[in-house]
Amino acid sequence: MSTSPAVGLLALKPFRIAVCLAILAAASLGCGGKDPSFEQGQEIYKADCLACHGPGGRGVLYSKTVLDGSALVTGDPEEVTAAILFGRSGTGLMPGWDRKLTDQEVAAVTTYIRQAWSNQASPVTAALVAKLRTREEKKSQ
Numbered sequence: 001m002s003t004s005p006a007v008g009l010l011a012l013k014p015f016r017i018a019v020c021l022a023i024l025a026a027a028s029l030g031c032g033g034k035d036p037s038f039e040q041g042q043e044i045y046k047a048d049c050l051a052c053h054g055p056g057g058r059g060v061l062y063s064k065t066v067l068d069g070s071a072l073v074t075g076d077p078e079e080v081t082a083a084i085l086f087g088r089s090g091t092g093l094m095p096g097w098d099r100k101l102t103d104q105e106v107a108a109v110t111t112y113i114r115q116a117w118s119n120q121a122s123p124v125t126a127a128l129v130a131k132l133r134t135r136e137e138k139k140s141q
């Protein structure tokens with residue numbers, strides 16, 4: 001009598017639980033590997049960022065407004081989140097969003113630009129946004 005290795009594996013309860021959890025996790029990510037706040041971020045992008053950063057994140061003004069393939073956008077999550085929260089000025093001026101968007105909204109739009117188009121970086125959480133806000137408040141005291 002031969003039992004297939006897969007059936008043998010599923011018969012072990014801890015493994016069965018692990019498999020179920022993996023399936024649930026995949027389902028909640030829509031199986032596309034996108035974070036749940038991706039869609040919320042997409043709406044915020046359309047409303048608040050598209051005018052200056054363009055459809056497809058290709059930028060409308062000059063190279064620094066190109067978000068698709070940007071090393072800053074897909075790099076350290078704290079750096080890109082801080083850029084969105086507090087703004088940036090170089091050749092042009094990028095407004096800060098700390099007064100206009102909630103922690104969850106900043107997290108969602110940051111997650112969106114990190115995972116949209118050709119970008120494939122990790123999601124950003126509202127907890128990280130909250131941490132950066134308090135750090136900035138302490139600095140300005």
Ligand code: HEC
Pocket residue numbers: 044045048049050051052053061064065066067070071072073080083084088089090091092093094095097109110113
């Ligand atoms: C009024 C125009 C404007 C709006 C609206 C705007 N940005 Fe920007 N953004 C800019 C400009 C200009 C720069 C480049 C600044 C510079 O020269 O360094 C920039 C830079 C950035 C960068 C850094 C890119 C890099 O590779 O250096 C990020 C990230 C970014 N914006 C995200 C956003 C997000 C997310 C939103 C919407 C919540 C948004 N921006 C809305 C004008 C804008």
